[in-house]
Amino acid sequence: MDMKMKSIQIEGKEVELLVEYPVRFACMEHLEQELDDYVNDFETAPDTYAAQAIDGVGVDKRCRECGEPGQIALLKEKGM
Numbered sequence: 001m002d003m004k005m006k007s008i009q010i011e012g013k014e015v016e017l018l019v020e021y022p023v024r025f026a027c028m029e030h031l032e033q034e035l036d037d038y039v040n041d042f043e044t045a046p047d048t049y050a051a052q053a054i055d056g057v058g059v060d061k062r063c064r065e066c067g068e069p070g071q072i073a074l075l076k077e078k079g080m
């Protein structure tokens with residue numbers, strides 16, 4: 001699932017995001033595919049974090065591909 005967010009809590013710190021790029025999650029099995037999809041969809045490589053480093057009520061951490069709990073977050077930080 002794509003989530004458009006202005007900012008997100010990563011390891012307790014508020015990190016500003018580029019809103020035009022969604023936050024996605026992937027399980028380890030689908031990580032490579034999701035990285036490829038992100039590059040194909042947005043022509044940019046995402047920043048990646050461990051899903052467990054992402055805080056936030058209402059953040060849907062399921063893998064975009066299979067719906068299993070996501071292990072890796074794909075997003076674009078402002079200024080990166």
Ligand SMILES: [Zn+2]
Nearest residue numbers: 027030063066
């Ligand atoms: Zn998956």
